[in-house]
Amino acid sequence: xxxxxxxxxxxxxxxxxxxxxxxxxxxxxxxxxxxxxxxxxxxxxxxxxxxxxxxxxxxxxxxxxxxxxxxxxxxxxxxxxxxxxxxxxxxxxxxxxxxxxxxxxxxxxxxxxxxxxxxxxxxxxxxxxxxxxxxxxxxxxxxxxxxxxxxxxxxxxxxxxxxxxxxxxxxxxxxxxxxxxxxxxxxxxxxxxxxxxxxxxxxxxxxxxxxxxxxxxxxxxxxxxxxxxxxxxxxxxxxxxxxxxxxxxxxxxxxxxxxxxxxxxxxxxxxxxxxxxxxxxxxxxxxxxxxxxxxxxxxxxxxxxxx
Amino acid sequence: xxxxxxxxxxxxxxxxxxxxxxxxxxxxxxxxxxxxxxxxxxxxxxxxxxxxxxxxxxxxxxxxxxxxxxxxxxxxxxxxxxxxxxxxxxxxxxxxxxxxxxxxxxxxxxxxxxxxxxxxxxxxxxxxxxxxxxxxxxxxxxxxxxxxxxxxxxxxxxxxxxxxxxxxxxxxxxxxxxxxxxxxxxxxxxxxxxxxxxxxxxxxxxxxxxxxxxxxxxxxxxxxxxxxxxxxxxxxxxxxxxxxxxxxxxxxxxxxxxxxxxxxxxxxxxxxxxx
Ligand SMILES: Cc1cc2nc3c(=O)[nH]c(=O)nc-3n(C[C@H](O)[C@H](O)[C@H](O)COP(=O)(O)OP(=O)(O)OC[C@H]3O[C@@H](n4cnc5c(N)ncnc54)[C@H](O)[C@@H]3O)c2cc1C
Ligand code: SF4
Ligand code: SF4
Ligand code: SF4
Numbered sequence: 256x257x258x259x260x261x262x263x264x265x266x267x268x269x270x271x272x273x274x275x276x277x278x279x280x281x282x283x284x285x286x287x288x289x290x291x292x293x294x295x296x297x298x299x300x301x302x303x304x305x306x307x308x309x310x311x312x313x314x315x316x317x318x319x320x321x322x323x324x325x326x327x328x329x330x331x332x333x334x335x336x337x338x339x340x341x342x343x344x345x346x347x348x349x350x351x352x353x354x355x356x357x358x359x360x361x362x363x364x365x366x367x368x369x370x371x372x373x374x375x376x377x378x379x380x381x382x383x384x385x386x387x388x389x390x391x392x393x394x395x396x397x398x399x400x401x402x403x404x405x406x407x408x409x410x411x412x413x414x415x416x417x418x419x420x421x422x423x424x425x426x427x428x429x430x431x432x433x434x435x436x437x438x439x440x441x442x443x444x445x446x447x448x449x450x451x452x453x454x455x456x457x458x459x460x461x462x463x464x465x466x467x468x469x470x471x472x473x474x475x476x477x478x479x480x481x482x483x484x485x486x487x488x489x490x491x492x493x494x495x496x497x498x499x500x501x502x503x504x505x506x507x508x509x510x511x512x513x514x515x516x517x518x519x520x521x522x523x524x525x526x527x528x529x530x531x532x533x534x535x536x537x538x539x540x541x542x543x544x545x546x547x548x549x550x551x552x553x554x555x556x557x558x559x560x561x562x
Numbered sequence: 563x564x565x566x567x568x569x570x571x572x573x574x575x576x577x578x579x580x581x582x583x584x585x586x587x588x589x590x591x592x593x594x595x596x597x598x599x600x601x602x603x604x605x606x607x608x609x610x611x612x613x614x615x616x617x618x619x620x621x622x623x624x625x626x627x628x629x630x631x632x633x634x635x636x637x638x639x640x641x642x643x644x645x646x647x648x649x650x651x652x653x654x655x656x657x658x659x660x661x662x663x664x665x666x667x668x669x670x671x672x673x674x675x676x677x678x679x680x681x682x683x684x685x686x687x688x689x690x691x692x693x694x695x696x697x698x699x700x701x702x703x704x705x706x707x708x709x710x711x712x713x714x715x716x717x718x719x720x721x722x723x724x725x726x727x728x729x730x731x732x733x734x735x736x737x738x739x740x741x742x743x744x745x746x747x748x749x750x751x752x753x754x755x756x757x758x759x760x761x762x763x764x765x766x767x768x769x770x771x772x773x774x775x776x777x778x779x780x781x782x783x784x785x786x787x788x789x790x791x792x793x794x795x796x797x798x799x800x801x802x803x804x805x806x807x808x809x810x811x812x813x814x815x816x817x818x819x820x821x822x823x824x825x826x827x828x829x830x831x832x833x834x835x836x837x
Contacts, residue, residue, distance in 0.1 A: 321789035353793025355777025383776040383813045385825040393782025393807030395716035415792050467774035499826055558770045560814045
């Protein structure tokens with residue numbers, strides 16, 4: 256196990272000690288618990304998260320909704336800035352389609368006037384904010400206000416219409432009847448509100464993936480202050496990498512405050528070996544895509560963003 | 563800054579000369595003002611204490627309208643050029659050429675110098691030079707080494723380039739390597755071209771199958787021309803002022819793992835340099 260897991264100071268399997276959080280969190284409620292703690296402690300004054308239409312109905316002024324559809328469709332993530340615990344609780348759970356969370360990073364420091372901003376995002380979104388800190392081309396006075404960046408593991412993401420097709424056409428459920436979606440154990444799971452569960456093999460989902468994901472070389476959010484995902488830990492638990500100085504400090508304080516119960520990552524099944532295996536699979540598959548792009552046409556390459 | 567009488571300036575020069583511990587290894591920097599709104603210069607100044615540290619420890623300002631009492635472009639290590647060049651104005655054309663001759667490194671600071679930006683929309687007819695109507699980014703007239711896009715470019719981006727330019731010219735081997743790696747994408751941007759638009763995201767990112775919907779472009783746009791629909795950027799192209807911030811902020815326009823992965827150490831080094 257090496258570079259594919261990024262640099263980290265510590266790694267554990269963890270879950271929130273707050274039963275309320277766990278009721279609707281995707282996995283161990285790590286993201287919500289961290290932001291909740293950081294809000295309480297004044298480490299952040301607000302956080303950029305992905306919410307859904309119910310949140311929009313209550314707090315439209317906190318959302319970045321540009322088009323009418325944004326606010327109507329179930330499981331359509333809407334980037335939003337939460338500043339209270341109540342708002343935070345409504346952001347729990349993964350929405351498996353694109354939420355441009357970074358689009359709010361400047362606005363958080365402007366209209367919302369936040370000096371200490373939290374943000375959750377996929378590995379590519381962590382790359383975006385670190386590029387933005389080092390090369391703040393259009394992000395004046397933003398970089399040093401990013402107080403806690405929580406990365407979530409990510410194998411791929413989907414356009415909203417792909418999710419529609421997967422749920423409605425393949426799984427034959429209506430979007431409104433879905434309680435939760437999940438990718439795990441080699442399957443795409445759709446859990447209905449009435450208790451029904453449909454699973455699709457991942458080979459069905461591949462063609463629906465966002466193309467931009469096929470050049471992505473990061474699985475476990477190497478550039479988050481803390482990054483987390485379900486893979487590697489038992490059901491209901493999360494794998495957590497503590498990476499930066501900020502991450503280390505926040506994690507230490509949250510642990511001391513009793514926010515999390517943890518198990519050594521070496522003791523849990525399937526453990527880091529699986530994380531490492533999936534990370535390597537993703538990276539080598541996408542490196543191959545980049546190679547293929549180099550000879551895509553006849554003497555013509557597709558662009559490679561990496562320099 | 564109020565214009566200074568020659569006597570005041572002479573007095574200042576006297577005091578500088580009396581510095582007990584002169585810093586010998588400073589680089590020389592000039593601010594060359596072409597057709598720009600002075601927003602870039604204000605951004606540079608908005609580094610406040612950081613700017614003073616830069617001028618104190620790393621750079622001597624040898625040329626700059628209202629800032630340094632010299633009329634003509636001086637020999638300098640780094641020229642920070644703000645604004646595009648009005649090709650109907652002989653003096654501007656002459657000055658930009660002179661800048662290239664006299665500066666080791668030419669940095670285009672801001673959207674106008676890099677891409678024309680808002681000056682692309684100039685149509686002339688303004689008093690008292692109604693015939694001044696044609697504006698070109700400096701890269702259409704001279705070779706440019708480094709781009710700092712954005713309207714206005716951010717104080718932090720200008721600061722980072724200044725610190726890196728110093729390390730490149732005066733640093734240890736290790737510092738030179740870091741500065742080279744850091745500046746490389748901004749040098750590549752200078753080679754890439756002199757036009758910018760929201761359309762760059764369409765042609766170079768989305769059409770190329772690279773967009774992943776992070777939202778950086780919308781955050782970077784100074785005129786809020788970009789929103790996202792179903793996670794992908796939509797530009798109101800009539801609002802776009804052609805500054806190049808969106809494209810250059812996008813992690814899928816260019817991205818250096820070497821540099822960005824060391825973000826923590828580099829940020830710390832820059833902050834330490836400004837202490
Ligand atoms: C597209 C996608 C793919 C993923 N793939 C994997 C994977 O392959 N392996 C793995 O282990 N984990 C994956 N995850 C992460 C996993 O699903 C959980 O989000 C993560 O474990 C956090 O769970 P939690 O209980 O700690 O978070 P919670 O406390 O439930 O909070 C989840 C947080 O994620 C935010 N969020 C939800 N949807 C999005 C989105 N689309 N974009 C950005 N932020 C969002 C919410 O706003 C909320 O703050 C993926 C997540 C996404 C969004
Ligand atoms: S696979 Fe990569 S590019 Fe796609 S959403 Fe996940 S982190 Fe972003
Ligand atoms: S910054 Fe680039 S990758 Fe991110 S949403 Fe905009 S175009 Fe897509
Ligand atoms: S869309 Fe906005 S950021 Fe992009 S070039 Fe136009 S004005 Fe600049």
